[in-house]
Amino acid sequence: MKICIFGAGYVGLVAAACFAESGNTVTAVDVDETKIEALKQGNIPIYEPGLKEMILRNLAEGRLSFTTNATEAIQSSLVSFIAVGTPPGEDGSADLKYVLEVASEIGRAMTGFKIVVDKSTVPVGTADKVRAAISEQLNIRGVDLEFDVVSNPELLKEGAAIEDFMKPDRVVIGTDNVRTAEIMKELYDPFMRKQNRMIVMDIRSAEMTKYAANAMLATRISFMNQIANLCDHMGADVSAVREGIGSDSRIGYDFLFPGPGYGGSCFPKDVKALVRTAEECNYDFLLLKAVEEVNERQKEVLADRLIRELGAPNQAQPLAGRIIACWGLSFKPRTDDMREAPAITIIERLLAAGATVRAHDPEAIKEAKKVFGDRIEFSHNQYEILDNADALTIITDWNEYRNPDFDRIKASLKNATIVDGRNLYKPKRMAAAGFRYLPLGRNGHGISQEGH
CATH class of the missing domain: 3.40.50.720 (NAD(P)-binding Rossmann-like Domain)
Structure with missing residues (x-):
């Protein structure tokens, strides 16, 4: 499956590496050109056991790539994961600025059916805001394209993230669309070989x-x-x-x-x-x-x-x-x-x-x-x-x-x-x-x- 992941931080890099490891074609997108160039050279900005080796392997085998070109990544992918930061504001609430910027970018670039997945930790109701941001851009463009928004929160422990992703205790999928649920199940099926631990809600x-x-x-x-x-x-x-x-x-x-x-x-x-x-x-x-x-x-x-x-x-x-x-x-x-x-x-x-x-x-x-x-x-x-x-x-x-x-x-x-x-x-x-x-x-x- 072709997927793109927005955000080359902790969550995005682990997800990108693990999805590529299971055979998908993965493009990781970030606005930081310096970080992207470093990643292309195999320089990983964070320490997580096993991550560097997995990234280097999948870069070499062509399943994983890094880019700042969001439009190309969106148009070539069926599933777009949003894994950007949600830093706390002064009042403690999650700042959704970066999440919604990505949603708008998807709305401006998409040319066909897309599944947009909130991987970042976001408050209840964020999927509605993401859906609205995408719809706004489609309306501006005057096009009517189908898309679905999914909640798939990351459930990783730092220091054991690779193992957690490859052998998860559970994978939570939030969607009201049966077809989208089946596509997400297909994407996560390689990680469910021993036992189905997917929870759809x-x-x-x-x-x-x-x-x-x-x-x-x-x-x-x-x-x-x-x-x-x-x-x-x-x-x-x-x-x-x-x-x-x-x-x-x-x-x-x-x-x-x-x-x-x-x-x-x-x-x-x-x-x-x-x-x-x-x-x-x-x-x-x-x-x-x-x-x-x-x-x-x-x-x-x-x-x-x-x-x-x-x-x-x-x-x-x-x-x-x-x-x-x-x-x-x-x-x-x-x-x-x-x-x-x-x-x-x-x-x-x-x-x-x-x-x-x-x-x-x-x-x-x-x-x-x-x-x-x-x-x-x-x-x-x-x-x-x-x-x-x-x-x-x-x-x-x-x-x-x-x-x-x-x-x-x-x-x-x-x-x-x-x-x-x-x-x-x-x-x-x-x-x-x-x-x-x-x-x-x-x-x-x-x-x-x-x-x-």
């Missing part, structure tokens, strides 16, 4: 599904972070609590790890957008407002703990003269994405408290430099940043940090203090090794040299 329900899913997961994260904080006050162990509640089949274990708060391009934006959508309907979504507030507070927890442990009381800059080493910058492992990353809030707070900050991340240093510039020190060696540092704080749970050289860490740190925002290590083992170990929600369970 009405358009508005499909649009709501993505927001509802992300809001639910964000709620679980914020809930567990609150439980971890309460465990610290009560002397309970959040790891034991997680095991206790996760064994309940109604709850399960996923998204029950405490941490420094959620980040990335989806959860923060989608929670805000759903709150705003509710407000437009005069509905007060109290729960999600609380989820947002809890998440913002959680981003302060690691920095506050360091200030309490190492700070000079009653000083404007309580960490002046202190060196803090940070492991992890991206909002999650296996990505270089710094959007809404908890590391930004944590490090900014440490800098404001007067600390010197050194940081390591396997993939996100380039992106982090765009955020912090030369205000912090970066190293591609995770141990180098520990030399004579007052403490190590772990922000992102990369595999590289799970089983490190503890003897080297202890010998390098000035005070053998680790503030662990991901609970990677066993508290009693750390206490026995002589560390001042401060995880989340495990207070009183072997966190110091005098621990249990």
